[in-house]
Amino acid sequence: xxxxxxxxxxxxxxxxxxxxxxxxxxxxxxxxxxxxxxxxxxxxxxxxxxxxxxxxxxxxxxxxxxxxxxxxxxxxxxxxxxxxxxxxxxxxxxxxxxxxxxxxxxxxxxxxxxxxxxxxxxxxxxxxxxxxxxxxxxxxxxxxxxxxxxxxxxxxxxxxxxxxxxxxxxxxxxxxxxxxxxxxxxxxxxxxxxxxxxxxxxxxxxxxxxxxxxxxxxxxxxxxxxxxxxxxxxxxxxxxxxxxxxxxxxxxxxxxxxxxxxxxxxxxxxxxxxxxxxxxxxxxxxxxxxxxxxxxxxxxxxxxxxxxxxxxxxxxxxxxxxxxxxxxxxxxxxxxxxxxxxxxxxxxxxxxxxxxxxxxxxxxxxxxxxxxxxxxxxxxxxxxxxxxxxxxxxxxxxxxxxxxxxxxxxxxxxxxxxxxxxxxxxxxxxxxxxxxxxxxxxxxxxxxxxxxxxxxxxxxxxxxxxxxxxxxxxxxxxxxxxxxxxxxxxxxxxxxxxxxxxxxxxxxxxxxxxxxxxxxxxx
Numbered sequence: 471x472x473x474x475x476x477x478x479x480x481x482x483x484x485x486x487x488x489x490x491x492x493x494x495x496x497x498x499x500x501x502x503x504x505x506x507x508x509x510x511x512x513x514x515x516x517x518x519x520x521x522x523x524x525x526x527x528x529x530x531x532x533x534x535x536x537x538x539x540x541x542x543x544x545x546x547x548x549x550x551x552x553x554x555x556x557x558x559x560x561x562x563x564x565x566x567x568x569x570x571x572x573x574x575x576x577x578x579x580x581x582x583x584x585x586x587x588x589x590x591x592x593x594x595x596x597x598x599x600x601x602x603x604x605x606x607x608x609x610x611x612x613x614x615x616x617x618x619x620x621x622x623x624x625x626x627x628x629x630x631x632x633x634x635x636x637x638x639x640x641x642x643x644x645x646x647x648x649x650x651x652x653x654x655x656x657x658x659x660x661x662x663x664x665x666x667x668x669x670x671x672x673x674x675x676x677x678x679x680x681x682x683x684x685x686x687x688x689x690x691x692x693x694x695x696x697x698x699x700x701x702x703x704x705x706x707x708x709x710x711x712x713x714x715x716x717x718x719x720x721x722x723x724x725x726x727x728x729x730x731x732x733x734x735x736x737x738x739x740x741x742x743x744x745x746x747x748x749x750x751x752x753x754x755x756x757x758x759x760x761x762x763x764x765x766x767x768x769x770x771x772x773x774x775x776x777x778x779x780x781x782x783x784x785x786x787x788x789x790x791x792x793x794x795x796x797x798x799x800x801x802x803x804x805x806x807x808x809x810x811x812x813x814x815x816x817x818x819x820x821x822x823x824x825x826x827x828x829x830x831x832x833x834x835x836x837x838x839x840x841x842x843x844x845x846x847x848x849x850x851x852x853x854x855x856x857x858x859x860x861x862x863x864x865x866x867x868x869x870x871x872x873x874x875x876x877x878x879x880x881x882x883x884x885x886x887x888x889x890x891x892x893x894x895x896x897x898x899x900x901x902x903x904x905x906x907x908x909x910x911x912x913x914x915x916x917x918x919x920x921x922x923x924x925x926x927x928x929x930x931x932x933x934x935x936x937x938x939x940x941x942x943x944x945x946x947x948x949x950x951x952x953x954x955x956x957x958x959x960x961x962x963x964x965x966x967x968x969x970x971x972x973x974x975x976x977x978x979x980x981x982x983x984x985x986x987x988x989x990x991x992x993x
Contacts, residue, residue, distance in 0.1 A: 507992040508695040510974065512985075513708050513717035517676060517701060520658040522651065523593070523644045525602035529894050530722065532641045533984040537681065537697075539644040539664025540689075542571055543635060547978045547986060550798070550898055552635055555689075556585065556645065556665065566630030566936065569638070573621045577665050577688055579647040585665060587623040591615045592653075593645045594625070602656055604642040607896070611637060630934045632941060633899040640897055667692045667988040676701050681987065693976055693991035712738070712969060718992070719970040719977070721985060723845070726784040732969045740969050743979025744788070746795045746898065747964035749844070750907075751855070752889045754919040755957055760887060764825040765833065766956035771809040772818035772865070774858035775961050782850045783962070790963040792949050793903045797981060799938070800900045800945035804953035805960065813858055822864045832866045835859075839869070839890045840877040851890065855961075885917045898981060900945045905929050907958055908948065920957035 516530035526535055536544075542557035554560070557571040577585040594615050598608045611631055616624040627634065637643070650662035661670035667689065668681040679699040683692040700717060702708040705725045709732070712720040724732070733740045753760045753769065760766060775789035788796065791805040809817060827833045839852040849871070856867040872880060880886050895902045906912050909929050910921040925948065932944040952958065966979045976989040 509698060510694045510696070510719065510987075510990050510992065511698045511700060511717045512719040512721055512987075513700050513702055513711045514720075514722050515702050515704060515708055516722050518673075518679065520602075520656060521660050521663075521670075521673070522602075522657045523641050523646060523664075524597045524600045524605070525656040525658065526641060527603035529983070534679065534699075535641040535644060535663075536666070536984050537668050537987045538666045538670055539641065539646070540666045541639050541641070541643050541645075543639045545639065545898070545980075545982045547989065548980050550981060552639055560635075564630075566632060566634070566934065567627050569625045569627070569634060570618065571623050571625070571638075573623070574688060575621055578686065579650065579665060580662060580669055580684075581647050581649045583647040583649050585645060586620050587617040588620075589648065590623045590645050591617055592648050594643065596646075596651070596653060597642055599654060600656060604640070604896075607637055607640055607642040630936075632933060632935055633897065633901050636897040636899045668697060671696075683988075690988065692988035694987070697987045697990075718974050719968060719990070721968050724967065724969060726782075726786040726847070729786055729967050729969065730784055737972060738969050739972055739974070740967060741977045741979055743966045744795075744797050744981065745964040745966040745979075745983050746798065746895050746981040747892065747966075747983070748790055748793065748795055748903070748960055749851075749890070749892045749962045749964075750793065751959040751961060752891060752916055752919055753957055753959070754885055754887050754889075754917060755921075756885055756917070756919060757887050759825070759833065760919075762825055763955060764821045767809075767954075768818045768821035768825065768833075768862075769835075769859060769865075770805060770953070770956040770959045771812065771814040771821060772859050772862050773855065773959060773961060774813040774861075775811075777854045777858050778851055779962055782847050782854055786967065787962045787964050790960045791953075793907060793952060793958065793960050794900045794945065794949060795903065795963050795981070798898070798900060798903075800942045800949075802946055802949050804949040807950070808953040813861070815862055818862050819864060822862065827864050829863050832864055834866045834868070835888055836868050836870055836886070837888045837890075838877070838880075838886045839871050840874050841871050843874040843877075844890070844892050848890070855890075881917045882915065885919075889916075891916070894983070900941070901929075901933060904945065904948050904952075905933070908952065920955070922951075922955065925951055925955075 519528050519531045520526050540555045543552040544555040546553050558574045559572045561570045597605055611627050613626045613628045618624050644664045646664050651657050661673050663669055667684055667687045669684050671682045672680040681697040683695045708720050709728045711717045732738050753766050755761050779787050779789050791803040794801040837852055839848050841848055852869050856869055859865045859867055881889055908925050910926050928944055928948050932941050935941045968977050973993045976991050978986055978989055
């Protein structure tokens with residue numbers, strides 16, 4: 471009898487244990503699922519530089535700052551429309567020379583400091599005083615900053631600036647707390663941030679960045695409580711991390727072949743969007759034979775953009791026929807209007823013949839590139855350009871390269887004949903894609919390869935024109951003159967790609983080009 475009772479007890483005990491285990495497992499799964507949904511892990515090959523608005527001047531650091539701080543205006547997702555942020559309203563006076571911002575009341579930084587006009591004045595003047603890389607956003611535009619009252623600040627410009635609203639949206643203008651940042655020096659590892667949807671909980675440079683939802687944020691609450699950013703050394707490591715389940719999202723930068731492969735995997739979603747990143751060829755008009763417009767035009771006509779966009783980048787970028795990216799107001803396909811879709815070898819040969827060249831007297835040029843700064847495909851880009859130009863039978867191309875620092879020095883001091891460069895916008899306005907390249911006083915960073923009084927006048931008028939219609943007309947003239955003079959040949963516009971797990975939603979890719987972490991969530 472005892473043995474029988476023992477068996478019953480044992481069976482009952484076993485059932486109790488099984489039920490308990492199942493119950494625990496159920497509870498664990500029930501708890502685990504929401505917990506997983508409360509965390510998104512993003513992988514990237516980018517790096518954070520300086521977590522200080524007075525010094526930060528790179529794509530990814532601006533992305534981080536835009537999630538832990540905010541400016542007076544911010545872009546509406548999927549549009550280029552700026553809406554009020556820390557400024558609840560504003561007024562433009564004296565034809566665009568004076569900007570009066572009324573701040574939202576009751577906003578506080580993490581250290582308890584209230585956002586006031588005095589804090590805004592201190593933050594802007596700090597940028598000018600420190601003179602970090604982005605200081606020109608203040609020094610080139612602002613004459614003075616005045617406190618009108620506790621929540622009203624007046625920014626007086628040196629002259630009217632039609633696009634100053636876009637300038638006010640860049641991270642350089644994000645207010646920060648005087649209690650958390652030093653007044654006269656850069657604070658590169660400062661995690662205090664500003665007033666944004668997230669705050670930094672932990673930062674291990676080049677390893678991991680952990681963001682937590684800001685419970686006191688005045689705006690739209692983040693969909694995910696915790697964002698973890700993990701940093702990887704290259705595209706291969708990033709892909710392996712995604713496929714191995716270490717990360718939920720792979721963002722900047724995967725190789726074109728990786729994107730194509732991952733798009734075939736049913737476990738992942740590829741989100742594609744048009745970026746405002748552009749690539750272009752600079753022809754140095756200070757060096758013969760590029761001081762001859764016929765030569766520059768011939769090179770523009772002979773360029774095979776699809777050999778680059780399809781052959782090198784496998785369709786992950788788009789051909790570009792203007793410095794103003796497609797999708798931005800005022801954009802026209804000026805080079806396509808002038809030379810056709812390309813390559814137009816007949817026109818190129820005709821122009822070269824007019825310039826005195828032939829198959830027996832070829833145009834000999836040096837094409838320079840930098841091997842790592844724009845990715846591992848850069849040698850292939852140079853080779854594709856060489857091949858397309860040499861198909862004329864009248865051009866001979868010698869390819870040369872230099873590491874980034876040397877490349878810049880040679881460009882600016884010595885002056886290289888033909889160089890390849892790329893551009894991420896500082897602010898979303900046609901001015902930022904034209905003035906820095908084509909105005910006599912602004913293109914020194916490219917070795918000052920081009921100077922034209924008529925072009926300068928058009929660009930200056932467009933900067934101060936009071937309405938968008940007038941600015942559009944002027945920028946269309948600038949683009950057509952650019953195609954005619956051909957000192958710079960645009961050839962591609964980047965697309966942006968995010969590869970994520972199937973259950974990750976809310977990823978928005980638009981010309982602003984910075985991920986809004988607060989919109990991302992798991993189903």
